[in-house]
Amino acid sequence: MTINLTTTKMQGPNITKTVHVISNDPTNPDFALNVTGSVLQIVEPDTALKQIRMAGLAGSTLRTEVTMKKGSWLDVELLSSELKFGNARIESVTPAPEGNAWTFVLMADSVTRPMIYNEELVLNVRTSDDVERTVSFVFRIEHNARVLANPRGQLKFLPQRMAQLRGPNPQPVFMPVSLQVGGPEVSFRVLEVKLDEKLEGVFRTEVIEQSSGKNYLVKVWLDEWQDVRQVIGRMTIVTDDDENPEIALWVMALFTDIGTK
Secondary structure, three states: OOOOOOOOOOOEEEEEEEEEEEOOOOOOOEEEEEEEEEEOOOEEEOOOOOOOOEEEEOOOOEEEEEEEEEOOOOOEEEEEEEEOOOOOEEEEEEEOOOOOEEEEEEEEOOOOOOEEEEEEEEEEEEEOOOOEEEEEEEEEEEEEOOEEEEOOOEEEEOOOOOHHHOOOOOOOEEEEEEEEEOOOOOOOOEEEEEEOOOOEOOEEEEEEEEEOOOEEEEEEEEOOOOOOOEEEEEEEEEEOOOOOOEEEEEEEEEOOOOOOO
8 A cells, every 4th residue: 555645734853743554454344544744844944933033123124144954864055045036135134154055034025004915025046955945935924013912903702602691690801902012122011001981880800910111911801791683893902002091992893692683
């Protein structure tokens, strides 16, 4: 039996796939054959997360260094490198003295407003088995606002999440909004959280300082089930940052029975 495995969308150690062997054996007609192995990249980033990241404040030039090294037993010669979409540029490539590794300095020009887009680093290499190969790595370029909110734009309470409001022992539910700095040079404080009149009396908020000047958690609490179909309104988080003094989100709660379309 010859088993072929397509490795385009997988990589890493200890990958297991199962092949079902169907036969006319009356006692064991369906035999599960587990195939285990490792799928190695020819070249990989020399970082714990095995990925490239470019992030910083909108309005500033972004710069990052990433070391690419061989990922298998094959020695690797770098023939060429390029960024596919032109959203950044390769400032320099420095080979390691011992070989089989290179440090890339990547740059992205400043933009006037926050935005996120993709780029792809493409490497053409020759391995010690005398085969030329192309490997690529997709990564995001993040030109951040000074204060980042997650989620952005909308906070939605769904009926499934609010089921505990209607049980024998009703319990409040909350959803979090995480706030953090968009760059290491930024520091801010959350001054207050304002709810518009549509949200007042239905929701309450709590601000938790996780790291002074850097990370905050805003909990939006819902204490009771409401006898209306839905409640929608605006929540505004006020900060002391001159460029991001307010962060606004829509808050929505759907008060319908679970399973109702």
